[in-house]
Amino acid sequence: MTDLDDDVGPGLGPDLGIALDNAGREIAGVERVVEVRLPTTYGEFRAVGYLDHRGEIEQVALVYGEAAGELTLTRVHSECLTGDVFGSTHCECGDQLAAALRAIVAAGRGVLVYLQGHEGRGIGLLAKLRAMKLQDDGLDTVEANIALGLPVDAREYRVAAEILRDLDVRSVRLLSNNPRKRAALLRHGIAVAEQVPLLVAPRAENIRYLRAKRERLDHDLPHLDGIHGLF
Numbered sequence: 001m002t003d004l005d006d007d008v009g010p011g012l013g014p015d016l017g018i019a020l021d022n023a024g025r026e027i028a029g030v031e032r033v034v035e036v037r038l039p040t041t042y043g044e045f046r047a048v049g050y051l052d053h054r055g056e057i058e059q060v061a062l063v064y065g066e067a068a069g070e071l072t073l074t075r076v077h078s079e080c081l082t083g084d085v086f087g088s089t090h091c092e093c094g095d096q097l098a099a100a101l102r103a104i105v106a107a108g109r110g111v112l113v114y115l116q117g118h119e120g121r122g123i124g125l126l127a128k129l130r131a132m133k134l135q136d137d138g139l140d141t142v143e144a145n146i147a148l149g150l151p152v153d154a155r156e157y158r159v160a161a162e163i164l165r166d167l168d169v170r171s172v173r174l175l176s177n178n179p180r181k182r183a184a185l186l187r188h189g190i191a192v193a194e195q196v197p198l199l200v201a202p203r204a205e206n207i208r209y210l211r212a213k214r215e216r217l218d219h220d221l222p223h224l225d226g227i228h229g230l231f
């Protein structure tokens with residue numbers, strides 16, 4: 001991985017913070033609030049709901065089979081309303097969410113942590129929509145955030161690490177193409193035994209976006225090789 005901070009501007013990898021109260025004590029992390037059976041079209045998961053006391057944000061993890069233990073197949077998925085819910089093909093988020101849930105069910109055990117607050121790589125929904133508009137005008141996904149005066153990637157992964165620890169996940173096989181996600185989880189004390197590619201078929205509408213992620217953000221997307229002529 002190259003250091004892209006100079007390349008893409010400030011805000012990449014802000015994932016260093018430990019929240020302290022006024023007395024300088026570390027603020028307590030996540031609290032497990034509820035667990036419920038969650039039948040889905042992929043299989044039957046357990047939804048485990050958390051309250052993140054630092055941000056007062058509600059979070060949820062989907063658990064399939066036994067999460068606790070070593071080498072748990074794990075997806076840490078950033079919220080994407082347009083891709084995950086509306087099925088937008090601007091990005092590949094929706095396809096990756098489905099592929100991750102299928103992979104976890106096929107493996108017989110695993111966890112998907114769905115991170116709210118990560119919308120638009122952490123810049124929020126409306127800013128992401130503005131960034132998408134700039135991409136329609138020709139900027140790439142990195143240039144668009146910068147043009148808006150926003151960080152290229154404002155996500156942090158502390159809460160994901162705390163949820164995985166609460167579930168007694170001791171090491172993960174991480175479903176991701178993003179080397180920074182792996183590094184961030186390692187920084188937060190999660191043993192990433194393996195990074196498992198989560199490659200989904202590119203679409204005409206997201207091939208530019210995927211190329212920008214590979215070229216500007218170092219995502220490991222080898223399946224884009226050799227498809228230049230197709231779109």
Ligand SMILES: Nc1nc2c(ncn2[C@@H]2O[C@H](COP(=O)(O)OP(=O)(O)OP(=O)(O)O)[C@@H](O)[C@H]2O)c(=O)[nH]1
Nearest residue numbers: 078079080091118119120121128131141176177178
């Ligand atoms: N700022 C911005 N965010 C986007 C855009 N398209 C999708 N996103 C957001 O990008 C986030 C997903 O990040 P990605 O960089 O696609 O993938 P990743 O999670 O880092 O890496 P993987 O683990 O390989 O999926 C989600 O929060 C989406 O809402 C866009 O055009 N601009």
